[in-house]
Amino acid sequence: MTVFPILLFIALGAVVVALGLGLLNMARGGDPKRSNRLMQWRVALQAVAIFLIVIGLFAARQHG
Numbered sequence: 001m002t003v004f005p006i007l008l009f010i011a012l013g014a015v016v017v018a019l020g021l022g023l024l025n026m027a028r029g030g031d032p033k034r035s036n037r038l039m040q041w042r043v044a045l046q047a048v049a050i051f052l053i054v055i056g057l058f059a060a061r062q063h064g
Helices: 003-027 032-063
Strands: none
Touching: 003 032
């Protein structure tokens, strides 16, 4: 169960990075296609992070 927190931390960090890149692109008046692609990545990474949280809560409930 020690791998799970590491995976969750990586997923949450990836969400923050995607969000930051999107904000930087928007602040610089960057390419709208790139903004859209970054938003899609952020949403997908958030889905992965939420999935990991749900799996972690389910696993903790089963062991507790």
